[in-house]
Amino acid sequence: SQQGEEDPQALSIQEGENATMNCSYKTSINNLQWYRQNSGRGLVHLILIRSNEREKHSGRLRVTLDTSKKSSSLLITASRAADTASYFCATDAETGGFKTIFGAGTRLFVKA
Amino acid sequence: EAQVTQNPRYLITVTGKKLTVTCSQNMNHEYMSWYRQDPGLGLRQIYYSMNVEVTDKGDVPEGYKVSRKEKRNFPLILESPSPNQTSLYFCASNTVGQPQHFGDGTRLSIL
Numbered sequence: 381s382q383q384g385e386e387d388p389q390a391l392s393i394q395e396g397e398n399a400t401m402n403c404s405y406k407t408s409i410n411n412l413q414w415y416r417q418n419s420g421r422g423l424v425h426l427i428l429i430r431s432n433e434r435e436k437h438s439g440r441l442r443v444t445l446d447t448s449k450k451s452s453s454l455l456i457t458a459s460r461a462a463d464t465a466s467y468f469c470a471t472d473a474e475t476g477g478f479k480t481i482f483g484a485g486t487r488l489f490v491k492a
Numbered sequence: 493e494a495q496v497t498q499n500p501r502y503l504i505t506v507t508g509k510k511l512t513v514t515c516s517q518n519m520n521h522e523y524m525s526w527y528r529q530d531p532g533l534g535l536r537q538i539y540y541s542m543n544v545e546v547t548d549k550g551d552v553p554e555g556y557k558v559s560r561k562e563k564r565n566f567p568l569i570l571e572s573p574s575p576n577q578t579s580l581y582f583c584a585s586n587t588v589g590q591p592q593h594f595g596d597g598t599r600l601s602i603l
Contacts, residue, residue, distance in 0.1 A: 410589070411589065413591050413592075415591075415594075420580065420597065420599075421596060421597065422496075422582060422594035422595055422596045422597055423535075423582070423584075423592075423594045424594070425591035425592065425593070428590070428591045430589075468534060468535065470535075470592075479537060479540070479550060479551070480525065480537055480540075480592070481537070481551070482527070482534040482535040482536070482537075483534050484532060484533060484534040485534050
């Protein structure tokens with residue numbers, strides 16, 4: 381079953397604008413991760429936020445986590461054409477084991 | 493260079509012919525996972541391993557086998573492949589509580 385669900389499914393913006401993607405999940409988590417994927421390539425890790433953290437920054441990326449609403453958002457500021465990619469959230473469940481559940485992703489297209 | 497290496501990168505084969513996709517990591521990670529990626533469905537976890545000789549099912553394990561005889565290797569075995577296993581497969585590794593490192597993917601086509 382899918383735990384993380386991204387919204388929107390696709391987003392098209394102009395270079396220089398900000399892009400916001402949202403992720404919702406269903407069960408308690410240890411952490412939530414955001415990954416980027418360029419056209420069928422392997423996923424690259426962007427940011428990991430733990431369940432006791434509310435916000436994290438890395439360069440032009442800002443991630444928030446609201447565990448009461450079971451949701452997270454990824455903000456990319458001052459977007460560039462090179463940011464065009466698919467973005468996925470993934471959650472590691474709090475229950476035993478090591479199941480990681482990915483959402484279906486948001487496809488971001490940044491027009492130059 | 494830290495990396496996860498999958499082989500082959502591309503494979504076209506026929507129904508029922510056993511195949512193995514290899515995965516190797518050089519970061520001494522305890523955890524390794526296999527995922528398949530299908531359009532509109534994101535990545536779905538097939539199997540994962542928490543250490544040598546410790547494996548468990550993910551969300552879509554049917555039709556797959558894995559083994560973890562050594563820490564660095566985590567092969568994915570399709571004993572009798574079927575067309576519904578045509579997909580893009582990713583291996584990943586990490587240490588506990590840290591993000592995963594992904595291989596470049598293996599595109600399997602089963603006719």
